[in-house]
Amino acid sequence: MSAPRLLLVVTGGIAAYKAPELVRALVAAGCEVQVVTTRAAQAFVTELSLATVSKRPVRSALVDPAEEGRVGHIELADWPDLVVVAPATADVLARAAAGLADDLATVVLLATRAPVLYAPAMNSNMWQHPATVANLATLRARGAHFVGPDAGELACGWIGPGRMIDPPILVEAALQQLARRADLRGRALLVSAGPTRAYLDPVRFLTNASTGAMGFALAEAAASRGATVTLVAGPVQRSTPAGVRRIDIETAPQLLAALDGELAAQPRQLLAMVAAVADVTAAGPTDAKLDKAALLQRLAHGAWVEGVDVLATLAARWREQALVLGFAAQTAEGDDASVRASLLRQAAAKLAAKRAHAFFVNRVGVPQTGFGSETNAGWLLREDQPGAALDSGAPQPKLALAHWLLDALRERWPQVSA
Ligand SMILES: Cc1cc2nc3c(=O)[nH]c(=O)nc-3n(C[C@H](O)[C@H](O)[C@H](O)COP(=O)(O)O)c2cc1C
Numbered sequence: 001m002s003a004p005r006l007l008l009v010v011t012g013g014i015a016a017y018k019a020p021e022l023v024r025a026l027v028a029a030g031c032e033v034q035v036v037t038t039r040a041a042q043a044f045v046t047e048l049s050l051a052t053v054s055k056r057p058v059r060s061a062l063v064d065p066a067e068e069g070r071v072g073h074i075e076l077a078d079w080p081d082l083v084v085v086a087p088a089t090a091d092v093l094a095r096a097a098a099g100l101a102d103d104l105a106t107v108v109l110l111a112t113r114a115p116v117l118y119a120p121a122m123n124s125n126m127w128q129h130p131a132t133v134a135n136l137a138t139l140r141a142r143g144a145h146f147v148g149p150d151a152g153e154l155a156c157g158w159i160g161p162g163r164m165i166d167p168p169i170l171v172e173a174a175l176q177q178l179a180r181r182a183d184l185r186g187r188a189l190l191v192s193a194g195p196t197r198a199y200l201d202p203v204r205f206l207t208n209a210s211t212g213a214m215g216f217a218l219a220e221a222a223a224s225r226g227a228t229v230t231l232v233a234g235p236v237q238r239s240t241p242a243g244v245r246r247i248d249i250e251t252a253p254q255l256l257a258a259l260d261g262e263l264a265a266q267p268r269q270l271l272a273m274v275a276a277v278a279d280v281t282a283a284g285p286t287d288a289k290l291d292k293a294a295l296l297q298r299l300a301h302g303a304w305v306e307g308v309d310v311l312a313t314l315a316a317r318w319r320e321q322a323l324v325l326g327f328a329a330q331t332a333e334g335d336d337a338s339v340r341a342s343l344l345r346q347a348a349a350k351l352a353a354k355r356a357h358a359f360f361v362n363r364v365g366v367p368q369t370g371f372g373s374e375t376n377a378g379w380l381l382r383e384d385q386p387g388a389a390l391d392s393g394a395p396q397p398k399l400a401l402a403h404w405l406l407d408a409l410r411e412r413w414p415q416v417s418a
Pocket of ligand 1: 010011012015039040090091092121123126
């Protein structure tokens with residue numbers, strides 16, 4: 001494999017004096033490093049030092065006469081496997097969170113499809129300011145990664161959080177990100193996302209609150225790591241992640257037919273059933289719109305019957321070749337221990353009933369997890385290790401959780417057949 005390409009954005013914090021040391025360590029670790037500096041960074045570290053250790057000219061100008069006739073800044077954004085921003089000032093975090101593009105560094109941050117790892121460094125008060133806290137949350141929710149800062153004595157004389165993480169730890173974090181860049185090549189993911197609709201008549205249907213966020217995050221994470229991804233999506237307003245093939249469906253039978261067709265063509269896939277399938281179907285849907293009296297009559301006299309169980313049907317058909325992952329969104333009450341016990345009990349029952357290989361269960365009806373939430377957390381229960389549920393930890397952005405799930409399942413995920 002070719003050397004990993006890393007674009008290092010150096011911004012105008014005092015810790016920029018560590019940038020040459022960081023570049024040396026990254027080059028020693030086998031990376032090709034292209035440095036981009038902000039105007040403020042140039043007051044703290046010289047281009048000459050950075051160019052010498054990276055063995056490449058430093059880029060800082062948005063309009064560069066040497067690049068005339070080419071869209072150099074976009075080529076630059078397309079080049080890396082990973083962007084590292086170190087040190088990341090409060091200012092660059094704010095500009096990136098706002099989507100500004102007023103210099104080369106922020107244009108690259110906006111235009112790149114590569115993962116971005118920030119190493120913030122600033123005075124403690126700046127770090128703890130609600131503006132910075134909000135900017136960080138925004139960037140995290142969009143999938144950015146962070147390492148540090150450390151606590152300790154700062155250049156300004158303050159003691160507290162804000163010191164840039166030491167270069168060796170930063171290099172380790174960057175290499176970890178880079179290791180993921182193609183680790184799923186040769187694997188295929190078939191993921192369903194969003195709600196389904198059960199139509200009663202041409203205009204009325206039963207559905208649920210799924211927004212598709214988790215399934216789309218899983219598709220995006222797997223595609224960014226080299227997997228071949230097919231996303232079968234219910235009716236949601238979301239753009240398709242880069243490199244993902246999408247099939248739109250509306251109803252549970254359509255979902256089943258689409259997934260079954262995909263598995264028939266390529267059974268050696270990870271089937272992730274993230275879609276929230278309507279459990280019921282109308283008892284005799286009508287082609288004509290029901291008037292109010294007829295609607296009330298239908299609702300009063302058993303309008304719904306049990307619908308097709310998509311996951312159980314597919315697992316029964318394909319579990320010998322595919323790795324089948326189910327998702328369960330459950331409610332639970334009580335203290336932390338009893339919530340955990342209740343969720344795991346419900347998940348274990350579903351795992352057995354549906355004959356999936358694994359189930360991810362999360363709590364719904366509380367902030368920070370489940371439908372409509374930016375973040376999620378839960379447990380992964382595996383058929384072959386029934387007593388050892390994996391805890392995903394504190395609520396994290398759904399994209400980060402998606403990577404966690406892919407890491408946890410990677411070993412059992414079959415390679416696609418040639
Ligand atoms: C001596 C000095 C040290 C600074 N150190 C930091 C710092 O560590 N972190 C930070 O966020 N800003 C720091 N600043 C402020 C930034 O330089 C300022 O916000 C600048 O606009 C950042 O621009 P940039 O993000 O485009 O590099 C410092 C300013 C000075 C004069």
